[in-house]
Amino acid sequence: MLKKLAIPSLLLAIVSLGFTINHSDLADDWGFFGHKRINRLSIFTLPPSLFGFYKKNVEYITEHAVDPDKRRYATVHEGVRHYIDLDHWGEYPYDNVPRTFSDAVRKYLKLSHISPAGDTTQMDLIYSQDKPDLLEVKYRRKTFNISQFQFDKFYKTKIFNNQAYYEGPWTFPVSELQNNWKMDFQVPEGSLHFEDGFSEYGILPYNMLDYQNKLTAAFVAMNPESILRISADFGHYIGDAHVPLHTTSNYNGQLTNQLGIHAFWESRIPELLADKQWDFFVGQADYIEEPASYFWDIVLASNRLVDSVLSVEKRLSNEFPEDSQFCQDLRNGNPVRTQCADYTAAFDEAMGGMVEDRMCASILSIGSCWYTAWVDAGRPDLSELYLEGATQVEELEIEPSVTPFRAHEN
Incomplete structure (x- = not known):
């Protein structure tokens, strides 16, 4: 259950006007556009008592939004935190899957x-x-x-x-x-x-609850490094949870001859349409009464959209001229084969704006989770808390021999 925050809309509008978003600093990373944008915009949902701290560290929150994906090949335990293959366990609402991680691992x-x-x-x-x-x-x-x-x-x-x-x-x-x-x-x-026998099929909702508790503890400790690092990571996982294809074993259309649909939905559509057509004014962060149930509601809602995503793309691929589906585009000066702009727009329209809706829901959800952790920590005063040099992006040492349970899209 969510409880509304009382923040005047005028204040939020004034804050937004004084805080511009530079598209150029997001465009270089293929597949990372959405995560960076979502984390960045989540700051706008926060009350003044939190907004100041996060605004001072906006570049950290933005750039580190992709750290969890960088860690996928650094540790075997990272990949499973990004998804949950609910359909592996049966049918909606998957009552045979225990809602606590300990019970789920024990059962299987x-x-x-x-x-x-x-x-x-x-x-x-x-x-x-x-x-x-x-x-x-x-x-x-x-x-x-x-x-x-x-x-x-x-x-x-x-x-x-x-x-x-x-x-x-x-x-x-x-x-x-x-x-x-x-x-x-x-x-x-x-x-x-x-x-x-459980974790290889994904632990996303349990991981989000773990991060909720970690962030609360970081606020209690008044540790700016931990607050920012956990907030940025947490935002990534919440964003993943709002993507339907992060909740199914057919995560990239590999079971239905639709390879590449994951990046098509999660990356190509936002990159082409987000700045030109979408409205990201999502309102004010809410207090989350029951985080565990809340996180499960997110992944279940995403899972209900899987069939629509797959069926719409399948129909559209049969209707659209084949030579109008893929085009050559430049990425960092290099030609790449990707979905054409018209085909992408048609997919988005056929889904009824689903990607925009889920992206906006992610933004509000992240802000609400940050806010909830702060409230549960006793509403500490963050006005003098600032992490110097926090804009430096973390470089992770990767061991090529370490592989995740399965291939994973952003």
Whole structure:
């Protein structure tokens, strides 16, 4: 639930007039235009008590909007933070997906037995409503029970804590777990191997909640470096959540012979139309009463638009002359093949302005999340808080050997 802020519209208009946006500093990065623009415009939604701090650091917030994408190849854990393949788990509203990250990872843990000789046997963990105190485990043709309480204790201490989670997969000797779990069946000697079977399909809504809490903590600590870094990153993830193709396994049309539709929707349309046709005066930031539900509402709303995005593009590609769909354009002085301007405008119109709507929703959402973190931190006074040299863009060291779970568009 959202609660409206009381900010006079006149004040917001005056602030906007005195704060111009230079398109030239956004145009050089292919695919990054939208993220930078969204972060920058989110500042306009803030009340005066927050606006001053963010305005002083506007270049940092703008340039660092793309840092999460730069990190995708620096750590294997980054890519999954940008999306969630909801359709992998069934159908809308995906009630079989737990709304808390810990429960989701626990529910979809993969378990296998490894014998001393190295032979691996898949085991199934089954949660039964008929036996809430017990967890059923299938091993070959046998089914046995373990204590839910003991398994939860093991899971929270050995697997899902801040340190251990990023060290998975996890392997333990059978002898170590046999007695602790109070198993009613003797598992053959060897080891039990656990793998996260959930995260590879995306953790976007959980990641946004994590960043909401991180930003609140940064405001409490009055740490300008952390506030700005987290705010910029947070804005990127919120922007991703508003993109329908960040919520489906068919994220780039690869399953429907529509390769490239992701960048077409998320990058090409905004680059051609945002400055010329769109109105980004989205109003005032709101206080978010229940962030966890709010983030899930965002990704569910995006997911409801997936079929429309795909079907409209498919129809249009069949109706438009093939030689009018792609044109040569210059990017940093180099020719590139991309969607023609008329074809792009037709796609945007056929979707009923969906991209503009989602971009505007992103702007308001980011401002609301920043504002909520500040309120939850006790509304600290930021008037004297400023990060010197904050406009320098972070350079990340990339290890080419590190790859994300899947290819990822901006």
